[in-house]
Amino acid sequence: MTLPASGNSIALSQVNTELNLSAIATIGMNDSIVRTLFGVASGTISMSQGFGKSSITAQGIWMGGNSVGGSSVTTIDRLLYSTETNAAVSATLLVARNTMMALTSKLKAFFLAGTQFDFTIITEIDGYDFQTSTANNPAAVTNTTSYANVGGINSNTAGYRFASVTTLAVDKFVFSTETFNAAITSVVLAKGYAAMFSATSVNKGYAYGGALPGVKGQTGSTSNIQGLDFASDTVFTVAATAVTSGMSYFAYNGGNTGYAATNLVPGIAIEGFTYSTETAANTGWVLSASGIPSSYAQYSHYGVAKGYTGGGLVAGERSNIITYMQFSNGTNGHLSATLSSPRLGHGATQSAYV
Numbered sequence: 001m002t003l004p005a006s007g008n009s010i011a012l013s014q015v016n017t018e019l020n021l022s023a024i025a026t027i028g029m030n031d032s033i034v035r036t037l038f039g040v041a042s043g044t045i046s047m048s049q050g051f052g053k054s055s056i057t058a059q060g061i062w063m064g065g066n067s068v069g070g071s072s073v074t075t076i077d078r079l080l081y082s083t084e085t086n087a088a089v090s091a092t093l094l095v096a097r098n099t100m101m102a103l104t105s106k107l108k109a110f111f112l113a114g115t116q117f118d119f120t121i122i123t124e125i126d127g128y129d130f131q132t133s134t135a136n137n138p139a140a141v142t143n144t145t146s147y148a149n150v151g152g153i154n155s156n157t158a159g160y161r162f163a164s165v166t167t168l169a170v171d172k173f174v175f176s177t178e179t180f181n182a183a184i185t186s187v188v189l190a191k192g193y194a195a196m197f198s199a200t201s202v203n204k205g206y207a208y209g210g211a212l213p214g215v216k217g218q219t220g221s222t223s224n225i226q227g228l229d230f231a232s233d234t235v236f237t238v239a240a241t242a243v244t245s246g247m248s249y250f251a252y253n254g255g256n257t258g259y260a261a262t263n264l265v266p267g268i269a270i271e272g273f274t275y276s277t278e279t280a281a282n283t284g285w286v287l288s289a290s291g292i293p294s295s296y297a298q299y300s301h302y303g304v305a306k307g308y309t310g311g312g313l314v315a316g317e318r319s320n321i322i323t324y325m326q327f328s329n330g331t332n333g334h335l336s337a338t339l340s341s342p343r344l345g346h347g348a349t350q351s352a353y354v
Helices: 012-018 032-038
Strands: 059-063 075-080 085-092 101-104 108-112 125-129 134-136 151-154 158-163 169-174 179-186 195-199 204-211 221-229 234-237 250-253 257-261 269-274 279-286 300-302 306-310 321-326 332-338 347-350
Touching: 012 032, 059 108, 059 125, 059 300, 075 306, 085 134, 085 332, 101 151, 101 158, 101 347, 108 158, 151 195, 151 204, 158 204, 158 221, 179 234, 195 250, 195 257, 204 257, 250 300, 250 306, 250 321
Parallel strands: 300 347
Antiparallel strands: 059 075, 059 347, 075 085, 101 108, 108 125, 125 134, 151 158, 158 169, 169 179, 195 204, 204 221, 221 234, 250 257, 257 269, 269 279, 300 306, 306 321, 321 332
């Protein structure tokens, strides 16, 4: 995600990885992509000029959604993490829709399927390049299984549909070839509104808690935690369970820990799931009155220091509020920045996963 800092060594394999190439790809210091990454347009170039460099600007995006009046939109918003400023970019989705699944390869985002306001199922896959802020249109499409209220996770090389209220099937989208593979395996329990954690530090992904089919609230929810081993594409059930049975109102990946809350009441506990031990516990942190996300605002992305959730419903109306949580101490609240327009049902992902 970022090349080593000064005082360390840098290998060309690490440069390849930062550029989203194979670690053993043939690459040279004079290649334009290396010069762009190192910030050296011409002249002598050395490995030391790559210390701390990243191929992308750290950012999170929200895309599509259901706007005021009920129509689906093609808008893509970008939140720059360094300044916490948000604005719509000129790129848009090819097909307006909501309840899509969002995945990230670090250099690109992919938005799979979704539905429109009349519940028409969309099989389109859209792409977005974080380096150029431009949209692209992969040739692949999804199957026709509904992608409403699904949960996605990613490894370094692929993304997965891993939670759904309509199917047990796990689908896989391979980043390098931009190909879609339907039903590569199956989950044990169908559920939606789960907290989705992509734990690349342990090469696994998790669906934490959630609501059972046909249920959009606490009644009929589950504390089950399902996992996927990215190396083998094997599904497993975690021995631990979520502290509270219920749907998730946000899901932030704090590096070694995933965070979630199952209610929108001030003072509700923020739960933490530790990836290395696969254990769940209350963090001791709570949602503040100003840190509560909008209802049905499970549209989260995260940088290294904070997680962000945008949009949803407030008092029955679509919202443009952006809330945050600090990973170091659980501090949470509203940003001064807002979404470019109020909406819900949009997708969210980020340029660099942790």
